[in-house]
Amino acid sequence: MLVKEGKKKSLTFNEILEILPQRYPMLLIDRVIEINDKEAHVVKNVSGNDPFFLGHFPQQKIFPGVLITEAMAQASIVLLANSNENAQEELDELPLLYRTNIKFLDVVTPGDQLLIKIELQKKVKNSAIVEGKVYVKERLVSSGILSFTKKVFEG
Amino acid sequence: MKKKAELVRKIVAEVLEVEESEVFDETDLVEELDADSMMALEIVALLEKELKITIPEELLEEMTSVNSILKLLEDLKTNVG
Numbered sequence: 011m012l013v014k015e016g017k018k019k020s021l022t023f024n025e026i027l028e029i030l031p032q033r034y035p036m037l038l039i040d041r042v043i044e045i046n047d048k049e050a051h052v053v054k055n056v057s058g059n060d061p062f063f064l065g066h067f068p069q070q071k072i073f074p075g076v077l078i079t080e081a082m083a084q085a086s087i088v089l090l091a092n093s094n095e096n097a098q099e100e101l102d103e104l105p106l107l108y109r110t111n112i113k114f115l116d117v118v119t120p121g122d123q124l125l126i127k128i129e130l131q132k133k134v135k136n137s138a139i140v141e142g143k144v145y146v147k148e149r150l151v152s153s154g155i156l157s158f159t160k161k162v163f164e165g
Numbered sequence: 166m167k168k169k170a171e172l173v174r175k176i177v178a179e180v181l182e183v184e185e186s187e188v189f190d191e192t193d194l195v196e197e198l199d200a201d202s203m204m205a206l207e208i209v210a211l212l213e214k215e216l217k218i219t220i221p222e223e224l225l226e227e228m229t230s231v232n233s234i235l236k237l238l239e240d241l242k243t244n245v246g
Contacts (some may be wrong), residue, residue, distance in 0.1 A: 133212035134222045
């Protein structure tokens, strides 16, 4: 695993692609600026050119709350992959959301840069709980808890 | 001890999305309140945060009622102390 090998402290977009199975238009993180076993700081740049703004909303562009949740989930998957000791497991297993409890405190619009801070709260063999906070500059725009359960996908 | 029982009952009710009045000391969380393994983990995470302790993964299966959770917490305390 890329992250494992050199114990990387940050990840580029291409390195994120190697960890996440998501692709356009569902890839919602751009760069990992800091990562260790317990925490990840991840950046997502919101562009007015993003496809979902076509319908959300035609008159006023607002970054959908579910996509903030998804961005937190993707940042969490990268963190969980980084804190996993068994490299082989990462390839076959995908953490899927079990429950989320998230507050949206302010709107996110084109031009904003999301700073997603994920902190691992509890991790056992097949599941994990993380706490996520999302900032635009110094402003907290969203925060909450996400629980994941790992599912094995074959072929 | 009494305070701890109240905390456990509150956390269990919150995670299982039931009223605290439905959670008795011996209520079987799995059989009667449909708890699953993810909920057990969520209960553990909240207990760890509130009580500033670490609960080993192997003990998850033993957490079947408020009383069994309290016993487990007591045992942990004894082992550490």
